[in-house]
Amino acid sequence: MDTPIYIIEETLLRRNLKLIASVAAKADIEIILAFKAFALWKTFPIFREYIHATTASSLSEARMAFEKFGAPAHTYSPAYTDDEFDEIVSCSSHLTFNSLTQYERFHQRAKTVSIGLRVNPEYSEVGTLLYNPCAPGTRFGVTADKLPEQLPADMEGFHCHCHCESGADVFQRTLTHIEEKFSRWFPQLKWINFGGGHLMTRKDYDVDLLISMMQDFHKRYPWLKVILEPGSAFAWQTGPLISHVVDVVEDKGIKTAILDVSFTCHMPDCLEMPYYPDVRGAEHIEEGIVDESLNRKSVNRKSANCEFTYRLGGNSCLSGDFMGFWRFPKELQVGDKVIFEDMIHYTTVKTNTFNGISHPAIGILHEDGHLEVLRRFGYEDYLNRMD
Secondary structure, eight states, rough: OOOEEEEEEEEHHHHHHHHHHHHHHHOEEEEEEEEETOGGGHHHHHHHOOOEEESSSSHHHOOOOOOISSEEEEEEEESSOHHHHHHHHHHHEEEEESSHHHHHHHHGOOOSSSEEBBBBBBBOOSSGGGGGGGGGGOOSSGGGGGGGSSSTTEEEEEOOOSSSSSSSHHHHHHHHHHHHHHHHGGOSEEEEOOOOOOOOSTTOOHHHHHHHHHHHHHHHHHTTTEEEEEEEHHHTTTTOOOEEEEEEETTTTTTEEEEEHHHHHOOHHHHHHTOOBTTTTTTEEEEEEETTTTTTTOOOHHHHHHHHEEEOOOOOOOOOOEEEEESSSSOOOTTEEEEESOOOOTTTTTTOOOOGGOEEEEEOOOOOOEEEEOOOOOOHHHHHHHH
C-alpha cells in the first residue's frame, strides 16, 4: 500500500491471547483487556475466544465494552462526572472509585455494580515519572493511613496499579508492599485488581514466577478473586506501522528522512516515554549526547555523518517531531518504506489530528495471508474532531 498503515497480525495476536489465557487458567485469576492500550473493536471477536471482560476508564470505553465487546466493563476513572455516571454504571459490572470523596458522592447510585476503591501502596519501580502512578503527589488512589478500619459495607474490592511494562520480579517486590499496607482490610473484600503493566507476553517475562505468586496469594487469601488488566501484553509485538519516505533534507551535515507519519501524532509514546522504536532493516545508533533543549538523546555529528545514516522526521510542524539516528543498508529514496516494529499498542488509541494530519489506515493480516483494511481516515475525520 502507498498509504501509511498499522497492520496487526492475527497469528501474533492469537499467540499472545493463548499465552494470557493459559496464565489465567493456571494461576486461577481473571485477566482482562485494558482499552487504554488497545481498542481496535473489530478484533474483539478474536479476543472473545480467549477472554471474557475488559476494563474502561471513561463513558466511551465503558459503552464500547458493553456494546462492542458484549460484556459490561470493569470501570475506573480518576473522577466521575454527574452527567455521565448513571450511564457508566449501566455499562459496568465493577466500578472503582479513585477517592473516598468520589465514593461518598456517587456510591448510592452504583447499587447494581461491585464497588471498589483504588489504593496507593506508595511504591512503584516505574522510572519515568510521567508513567509512574505512585509518584509523590500522585492524584491516583488512597493511601493506607486515610482508610477507616471498617470499610463501607458496599465496598467489595481494591484496585492497585503500580506497573508499566514491568516483569514478574517487579510485581513480586510490589506485592510485598501492597500486602504490608493493605492486607488487614483483605478479609472485608471479595476481589483485588492488581492493575496493568504486567508484560507477560514479553520474551524475558518470567511467566512461571507470576503463576506461582498468584497460586501462593490464593493460599493466603482464598476468598479473594484476583484480576489483572494489562494493555500492552495483549498487543505486544503483534504488528508494525508502515511509513514511506517523502523527502530527504540536510542541515549542518545531518540528513533527515521526512516520513508520511508523525511521531507526535502517531507514535506519541516515543516522545513521551521516551524510547527508540525498532526500525526494520536499520541499525539504531545508540552512542550520543543529551540534547538539553529537547530533553532526550541525540547523537554526535560524527556519527550522524556516517554513510546512509538518517534522522527520522515526522510530517508535522512540531520542531521536535523527529527521533534519533538509524543506519540503513542503502541510500534512502523518496517512496522507500520505513517500517516501525511493534506499533499496535498505545498508538491507535493515542493518535491525534494535530496539523490536520490523517491517521494511518488500520489493517489486519489474517492467518490465511489476506490483508483486510479495517479503516481508512481522511478529511471528514478531521472535520468531525472539530465539529
